[in-house]
Each structure stands twice: as C-alpha cells, then as structure tokens.
Amino acid sequence: MNSPESENLPTKGRTRTNTISFTVELGNKPKKDGHYPLFLRITENRKHRRVYIGFDIPLKDWNPNKKEVRRSYPLHEVINKKIDSIKSDAIRLKADTKNVTSTVIAESLKGRSSAYFFQYAYSYIANKPYNTQRNVRTEINKFLEYVGNKELFFADITVKLLADYESWLRTKKGNTTNTISKGLSKIRTVFNQAIKEGILPVQDNPFLLIRLKEGKPERVRLTEEELKSFQEVALPQGSLLWHTRNYWLCAFYMAGMRFSDISCLQWKNINGNRLSYVMQKTKNTVTQSHTIQLPKQAEEIIQNYRPTKPLPTDYVFPILNPNKIYVTEADILKEISRKNALINKYLKKICFLAGIPKDLSFHSARHTFADLGRKKVKDVYAISKLLRHSKINITEKYLSEFDTDTTDKALESIFG
Known part of the structure; x- marks a missing residue:
C-alpha cells in the first residue's frame, strides 16, 4: 500500500508539476508546559510550511x-485520528485544486480551524492559577454538556450554535443575563488565545459578530438596620453559626477583607x-503588603480566638486545618x-434566623463596607485604598451601583 508521500511523485508520461509532500512532525521548541506542538509540514520545492494540528504532547x-x-x-487515539484527517484533507486539496501551491493548502487547512476546541481549551487552562482553572473549566464543562461532542472543531462553533447555547442556558439552566455573559466571555477567551497562537484565523472568530449582554450585577449588602439584626441575633456560642458570624463581621470591620485573606490570616x-x-x-507578580488600623470591634472578636502563646504562623481563625500540609497553591x-x-x-x-430576606454571601461583607463607607465618608480615594482597588475608577463604578439614595431623595423633593 502506497504511503501518502508516494502520491507526490511525478508519474511517467505526465507533465511535471511542483512536487508537494506532507509529513507530521514535532515543533523544535517545547511550550512552557514542556509539551511539543504537532505540525503538518507541507514541502514544496524544498520549502516548508507548517500547519498546527491543534495538539501538544x-x-x-x-x-x-x-x-x-x-x-x-x-x-x-484522538490525536492519531486527527493526524490522519488533516493529512487526508491536504491530499484531497492537492488532488482537487488545479495549480495548487503549498501556500494555498496551508491557508485552506488553517481556515478550517481544524483544532479540537475542548482539547485546546483544557490544555490552555492547565497551567493557569487554580481559581482561573476552576472558573473557566466550569464554563467549558457546561458548554460540553450542551454540545455533547468532545471532538468539536473550532470551525463548528458558529454564531447560531452560540445563540442556541445562550437560549439553553437561559431556559434549561435558569442562568441570568449576567451569568450567561460571564460564561460566554470564558469561551471567548479561549478563542482569543487560539488566535494569538496562530491556531485559528481571526476571521473565524464568531465572537466578532456577537455582543455579549451584561445585566446589572446585584451586589447584596446589609443596611444599617439589617446589620444590627445580624449582630444581635442569638446564636449558640462556639457553634459554626457563631463562628461564621464572627468571620463575616471581622471581614466587614477590616475594610471588606476577602474570605481567602481571612482564612489565611496569621498571628x-x-x-x-x-x-x-x-x-x-x-494579578501582579510582585505582591504588596496591605496595612490598616485594626478597628476595636474586630479586636474584640479576635480576642475570642487568641491562645495563651500563639505562634506567629498559627492561623487566627479555625477555618483551615493547621495540621494539613498544602503542597501547592492550588491545594x-x-x-x-x-x-x-x-x-x-x-x-x-x-x-433566616435574623429575619433578613437577603441571599447573603461572605463577599457581601465587602459590599456592605463599601456602601456604608460611601454614606459616611466622602473621600472616594480613601475608600478605594481601603478596598484595595488597583484604580480609583473601579471604586467609582463600584460605589455608583449602591447610590440609590440620591435618586430617591431627588424624587421625594420633586413630588413631596
């Protein structure tokens, strides 16, 4: 049986044309993860062009x-099947196209966006930070659940498919506009990276024709009256409910501290x-220390957890297991x-026990602090520094979403 390369030899009696041959090879340099990209090498008159097959091994x-x-x-099995497929496509293009060149074949194969979307997506997030991996993987898994095909090509993802997927998310999954927008943006990120790496031609990006609709995010926070009820509701001392309230209130008093920072806080x-x-x-490679004055309300709560002789590296709050060794940051x-x-x-x-009809989360401590700060402090710069925002315009946008008091008072003034 003749190999594909044998089909490139000129036959006796035929007019000699440019000799074009195909072979699969690894790239010369590994990527950051140590894997080598696979290419289809197209050779014409001793000149080579390469088309990325969409896999690294x-x-x-x-x-x-x-x-x-x-x-x-x-x-x-999946990759070898893909190798056979792209070689067959190349041979077919050569046979069916008059006066074809290696350039035409290469551009045609690239134009078909022949990389598998899901294989590339999972490979792309493999070396990302844990939270990024988790967030993107959740959306990719959801998309895979909808299409039901792990061997979906980039080229198969059209504007219509994404529109149908959006409808499915809304009707079957009950996702809000904002949730859908965030999910689709994760898929768009994968497309953008594939284009950046030359795997996908920019014109084949369906997101060029899609405008993601973003609903207004609901930032749940407690009013001053609700905060008082939250503080005063009777909870069994030493119970997990009691500890949970302490963690949340400390986060609130310590300028909207995030749960990850509360968890890792040491003496x-x-x-x-x-x-x-x-x-x-x-997001910075160089981390910076953040320092604030510890409010007396937070100090009072922390005293409940202070041992007689705390070690500097002991956790302040009993959230993480102090005896467990975490090998990696992801762990x-x-x-x-x-x-x-x-x-x-x-x-x-x-x-529920406090009679507060809100879907409170730990991050709501941050929103509650920001809202209270907006009402009591007119210095946006100071609030921005306390919230640890990288830019003041982030704080301005953040606070503007809470500012319904101004419009409410305006209407009262107009209509009495």
Whole structure:
C-alpha cells in the first residue's frame, strides 16, 4: 500500500508539476508546559510550511518513525485520528485544486480551524492559577454538556450554535443575563488565545459578530438596620453559626477583607492595633503588603480566638486545618473554595434566623463596607485604598451601583 508521500511523485508520461509532500512532525521548541506542538509540514520545492494540528504532547510520547503518538499518551487515539484527517484533507486539496501551491493548502487547512476546541481549551487552562482553572473549566464543562461532542472543531462553533447555547442556558439552566455573559466571555477567551497562537484565523472568530449582554450585577449588602439584626441575633456560642458570624463581621470591620485573606490570616499579621497582610487575590507578580488600623470591634472578636502563646504562623481563625500540609497553591485555594461554600450556606441560615430576606454571601461583607463607607465618608480615594482597588475608577463604578439614595431623595423633593 502506497504511503501518502508516494502520491507526490511525478508519474511517467505526465507533465511535471511542483512536487508537494506532507509529513507530521514535532515543533523544535517545547511550550512552557514542556509539551511539543504537532505540525503538518507541507514541502514544496524544498520549502516548508507548517500547519498546527491543534495538539501538544510530551517528547517521549512521539514515535518519529511511524509519525504517530505512542499508546503511552492518554489521547493517542484522538490525536492519531486527527493526524490522519488533516493529512487526508491536504491530499484531497492537492488532488482537487488545479495549480495548487503549498501556500494555498496551508491557508485552506488553517481556515478550517481544524483544532479540537475542548482539547485546546483544557490544555490552555492547565497551567493557569487554580481559581482561573476552576472558573473557566466550569464554563467549558457546561458548554460540553450542551454540545455533547468532545471532538468539536473550532470551525463548528458558529454564531447560531452560540445563540442556541445562550437560549439553553437561559431556559434549561435558569442562568441570568449576567451569568450567561460571564460564561460566554470564558469561551471567548479561549478563542482569543487560539488566535494569538496562530491556531485559528481571526476571521473565524464568531465572537466578532456577537455582543455579549451584561445585566446589572446585584451586589447584596446589609443596611444599617439589617446589620444590627445580624449582630444581635442569638446564636449558640462556639457553634459554626457563631463562628461564621464572627468571620463575616471581622471581614466587614477590616475594610471588606476577602474570605481567602481571612482564612489565611496569621498571628504575625497582627501587631498591636495594626493589621498587615499580603492579599491572596492579585494579578501582579510582585505582591504588596496591605496595612490598616485594626478597628476595636474586630479586636474584640479576635480576642475570642487568641491562645495563651500563639505562634506567629498559627492561623487566627479555625477555618483551615493547621495540621494539613498544602503542597501547592492550588491545594490551599481548593480548600479555601470548599470552606467558602460551606460558610455561605451558614450565612443564609443566620439571615433566616435574623429575619433578613437577603441571599447573603461572605463577599457581601465587602459590599456592605463599601456602601456604608460611601454614606459616611466622602473621600472616594480613601475608600478605594481601603478596598484595595488597583484604580480609583473601579471604586467609582463600584460605589455608583449602591447610590440609590440620591435618586430617591431627588424624587421625594420633586413630588413631596
């Protein structure tokens, strides 16, 4: 049986044309994760063009003689099937197109967006921070649930498919406009990265023709009256409900501290009446310490947890297991996420007991602080620094969503 390469040899009696051959090879350089990209090499008159096949594999899992992925690699069947498919497409293009060149074949194959969307998406998030992995994977899994096909090509994802998917999210999943927009934006991120890496031509991006609709986010916060009810509702001392309220109130008093920072707070972060710590959530490679005066209300709560002789690295609050060793950052973030979900459930129970008809979460402590700060302090810069926002316009947008008092008072003035 002749190999595909044998079809490139000129036959006796035919007019000689440009010789074009195809072979599959690994790239010369590994990517950041150590995997090598797979290419279809198109050779014409000793000049090469390469088309990315859409997969990256470890060097040890490539058989250079058979030009295929070894069985040792989990996705060997899928990738080898893709190799056969793209070679067949290339040979067909060569046979069916008059005076075809390697450039035409390469551009045509690229134009078909022949990479598998889900394989690329999961590969893309593999080396991302844990929270990014979790958020993007959730949306990719949801999209996979809808299409039901792991071997979906980028080219198969059309504007119509995304519109149908949006309808499914709304009717079957009950997602809000804002949730749908955030989910689609994660899929758009995968497309943008594929274009950046040259896997997908920019004109094949369906998101160029889609405008994501963003609903106004509901930032749940407590009013001063509700905050008083939350503080005063009777809870059994030492119970998880009691601890949950303490965590939430401390976060509120400490300028809207995030749950990840509350969880990891250590005694070395508290020096007298000052609190100094490095935020868990940061996009900067160089982390910066944040320091504030510790309000007396927070100090009173913290005293419930202070042992006789605390070690500097001991956790202040009994949220994370002090005896557990977290090998990677992802391990500790996964545990924080699990604890956060549990605490949010108990916050809803506290609200029920306190007669507060709101879907309170731990992040609501941040919203409550921002709203109270807006009402009592007119210095947006000071509030911005306390909230640890990177830019003041973020704070301005954040606070504007709470500012219904101004419009309410205006209407009262007009209509009495």
